[in-house]
Amino acid sequence: DDAAETATGDDVLAEFRAQARDLHERLVHEHGVFVAEFLGATGSGKTTLVERLIERAPADERIGVIVGDVAGDDDASRYRDHGVAVTNVTTGKECHLDPGLIEDALADFDLHALDTLYVENVGNMVCPADFPLGAQLRVLVVSTTEGDDVVRKHPLLFQACDAAVVNKADLADAVGADIDRMAADVADVAPGLDLFRTSARDGDGVEPLASFLDGVRADGH
Amino acid sequence: DDAAETATGDDVLAEFRAQARDLHERLVHEHGVFVAEFLGATGSGKTTLVERLIERAPADERIGVIVGDVAGDDDASRYRDHGVAVTNVTTGKECHLDPGLIEDALADFDLHALDTLYVENVGNMVCPADFPLGAQLRVLVVSTTEGDDVVRKHPLLFQACDAAVVNKADLADAVGADIDRMAADVADVAPGLDLFRTSARDGDGVEPLASFLDGVRADGH
Numbered sequence A, B: 001d002d003a004a005e006t007a008t009g010d011d012v013l014a015e016f017r018a019q020a021r022d023l024h025e026r027l028v029h030e031h032g033v034f035v036a037e038f039l040g041a042t043g044s045g046k047t048t049l050v051e052r053l054i055e056r057a058p059a060d061e062r063i064g065v066i067v068g069d070v071a072g073d074d075d076a077s078r079y080r081d082h083g084v085a086v087t088n089v090t091t092g093k094e095c096h097l098d099p100g101l102i103e104d105a106l107a108d109f110d111l112h113a114l115d116t117l118y119v120e121n122v123g124n125m126v127c128p129a130d131f132p133l134g135a136q137l138r139v140l141v142v143s144t145t146e147g148d149d150v151v152r153k154h155p156l157l158f159q160a161c162d163a164a165v166v167n168k169a170d171l172a173d174a175v176g177a178d179i180d181r182m183a184a185d186v187a188d189v190a191p192g193l194d195l196f197r198t199s200a201r202d203g204d205g206v207e208p209l210a211s212f213l214d215g216v217r218a219d220g221h
């Protein structure tokens, strides 16, 4: 993203980082909301994965979703079908969400009546790295169908996240992807990063990720 | 891309457009090189598709490739295995190529000894729209595995391109994607845009795209 290159860009980024810290303080610490961001390549399976998490949540868990897309409300309407509170953020020419957009979207939610907030970023493997959104963790979702070189090609984004998912494990053979190689690359570019393998469409492998998220939720920060 | 929003950004964009026109003039009109850009989502199959085009080229066609990636040289080494001249452009924090990067990369090529130049952009569905690179045409490659909503979600990029490919047709069923719906969306967001359906891994559907490109090559501008 060009903003990262200019002096103006640096100021803007510092301002965004401060705004993200404020969001985190307000959402997580003041209101006790569990906030998780999902980001990753276009079509990697972010929405499908979050749908699976929503489906397995306790019936009394009050869930909200802020979903960013360049255009349209396809993802928002998928989430709405699950009966959760959804705000759609259409970014237009922007290739990522920023904390200002999250701040604006929060006006739609009653934070006292929210247990969980999922934030789905715009599909993009580069620019979101520089724009934390105040979540407790950033979950990077890539998939086998992007090719098993996708980790090596995007080290900075893996380093900017707190957990990673290799989704569409069921399609690894169909594209000739070696998931073990992807895991080795993750260990290489982001040592210690928690990594999950899922087939979100049929729900395979979602449970270990859900347990991991529950642990972060229990930690409360 | 944030650059598009600011006044500075507008200047920069105008400068880049002028530079792209100069590149086009020099490459296409002065040197008679056929220049085609391939862009699209991360892992949509850009490299695989261009590999198929290289394989079917006449033995005496002198081919060059400029390939952009955030990190590493995976794609460059794949192209090199085909015996073509390759320059790898590592963009680091940038999410797209720009005409300045192409200009620099051209120093590696003897333009008098080049018939075809393929340019593969960084995998990204947003930012490349604003940065033409001087090619005769921009070919947008998406794939079924991104979901059949990928066209509706990215109208601006389709409008900025001269042809589109829905790749991984062989995996449409595996992800529940309706290719006809994608084609209808293309007709809707970018009426008249030439659209091709391919399974680049096994080469299915590449021939009609290749014929189309040969037509543009014959046109010479």
Ligand SMILES: Nc1nc2c(ncn2[C@@H]2O[C@H](COP(=O)(O)OP(=O)(O)OP(=O)(O)O)[C@@H](O)[C@H]2O)c(=O)[nH]1
Residues within 6 Å of the ligand: A041, A042, A043, A044, A045, A046, A047, A048, A049, A075, A122, A123, A167, A168, A169, A170, A171, A198, A199, A200, A201, A202, B145, B146, B147, B148, B150, B153, B174, B175, B176, B177
């Ligand atoms: N076979 C298979 N298909 C999957 C899997 N996960 C997602 N899909 C399919 O992949 C396509 C994209 O999934 P989405 O969940 O919309 O992906 P996304 O990351 O939210 O996409 P964007 O928001 O547009 O970037 C859809 O057709 C899904 O049905 C999986 O694990 N296996």
Ligand SMILES: Nc1nc2c(ncn2[C@@H]2O[C@H](COP(=O)(O)OP(=O)(O)OP(=O)(O)O)[C@@H](O)[C@H]2O)c(=O)[nH]1
Residues within 6 Å of the ligand: A145, A146, A147, A148, A150, A153, A174, A175, A176, A177, B041, B042, B043, B044, B045, B046, B047, B048, B049, B075, B122, B123, B167, B168, B169, B170, B171, B198, B199, B200, B201, B202
């Ligand atoms: N089944 C199937 N797999 C494909 C097809 N096209 C590409 N692939 C696979 O998809 C993965 C990504 O393909 P690439 O050609 O590297 O995609 P790309 O668009 O160049 O990727 P980036 O340059 O990283 O953005 C690889 O594992 C390919 O083998 C296809 O038509 N069908």
Ligand SMILES: [Mg+2]
Residues within 6 Å of the ligand: A046, A047, A048, A075, A120
């Ligand atoms: Mg989505």
Ligand SMILES: [Mg+2]
Residues within 6 Å of the ligand: B046, B047, B048, B075, B120
């Ligand atoms: Mg490639």
Ligand SMILES: [Zn+2]
Residues within 6 Å of the ligand: A024, A028, A029, A220, A221
């Ligand atoms: Zn905290």
Ligand SMILES: [Zn+2]
Residues within 6 Å of the ligand: B024, B028, B029, B220, B221
């Ligand atoms: Zn011309």
